[in-house]
Amino acid sequence: MYLAIIVLYFYFSNSYYSHAIESPQYTVVHSESDFEVRLYTESSWMSAFVPGTTSFDFKESTKDGFHRLYEYIHGGNLNSSHILMTAPVLTSINPSSSSGSDYFVRFYIPAKYGGNPPQPNPELNVQLVKWKSHCIAVRKFTGFANDDDNNKEIEALVNSLNKNKTGKAAKLEDKSYYSVAQYNASYHLSGRLNEVWINVSGFTAEGCPNYQGNY
Numbered sequence: 001m002y003l004a005i006i007v008l009y010f011y012f013s014n015s016y017y018s019h020a021i022e023s024p025q026y027t028v029v030h031s032e033s034d035f036e037v038r039l040y041t042e043s044s045w046m047s048a049f050v051p052g053t054t055s056f057d058f059k060e061s062t063k064d065g066f067h068r069l070y071e072y073i074h075g076g077n078l079n080s081s082h083i084l085m086t087a088p089v090l091t092s093i094n095p096s097s098s099s100g101s102d103y104f105v106r107f108y109i110p111a112k113y114g115g116n117p118p119q120p121n122p123e124l125n126v127q128l129v130k131w132k133s134h135c136i137a138v139r140k141f142t143g144f145a146n147d148d149d150n151n152k153e154i155e156a157l158v159n160s161l162n163k164n165k166t167g168k169a170a171k172l173e174d175k176s177y178y179s180v181a182q183y184n185a186s187y188h189l190s191g192r193l194n195e196v197w198i199n200v201s202g203f204t205a206e207g208c209p210n211y212q213g214n215y
Contacts, residue, residue, distance in 0.1 A: 021087045022110050026136075029207055035139045035160050037200060039208060040131070044109040045090070046072060046120065047129045052100035058147045058180070062091045065105025068124045073107065077118035086110060088181035088195070093150070095176055135208035136197045137161055138181075145180050145194045153196045154178045161200065 030037035048065035050056065056064070066089055068076075073083040092104040106129070109117045120126045139157040143149065179197040201210045 023087050043131045044115040045106040045129045048105045048126045050103040052102045061103035069107040072120045076121045079118040081118045088183045092179040135200050137200045138195050
């Protein structure tokens, strides 16, 4: 079991924050040279919905959603509690909207809250989302995530999965719905880590449960 604790430095509002960054727990159940399949345990996320518009791309939508999440973890909740930063910042992308892609920007809730974190202030328009244990295929890439790179990386991940699916039951849940995980603050110019995630199920040899739905 990986307890993905990553040491990062985040710069927000002219203040440095330095601490061990908590991430959702997972086990690597399948590994190839260019991707891996992880079995994630149950987890909770605070999610900010950014509807599709022709003027908002991945970068702008992530910025908009994360601003609301930042307010939430810095006292914008009914307890006025401050919640430590976690990683990754996850942006889920649904390109099915006629006006452009819809985005869901997500903050992982630390495990100590047991899935019941402080309630957000209503004006932030963020919602708690709980994930069941499920498998995610992951491909890592570097640099600053943007629309062009995200599209290339998810296409490469889907192609690799199609070549390496083990067993007839293995399947991608939805090729068009995927997420981009970012592990570094914007000022971090080198050695950046990003990942594209896509839900998979039916890798029975690896213990992936069958589950349909988007997260």
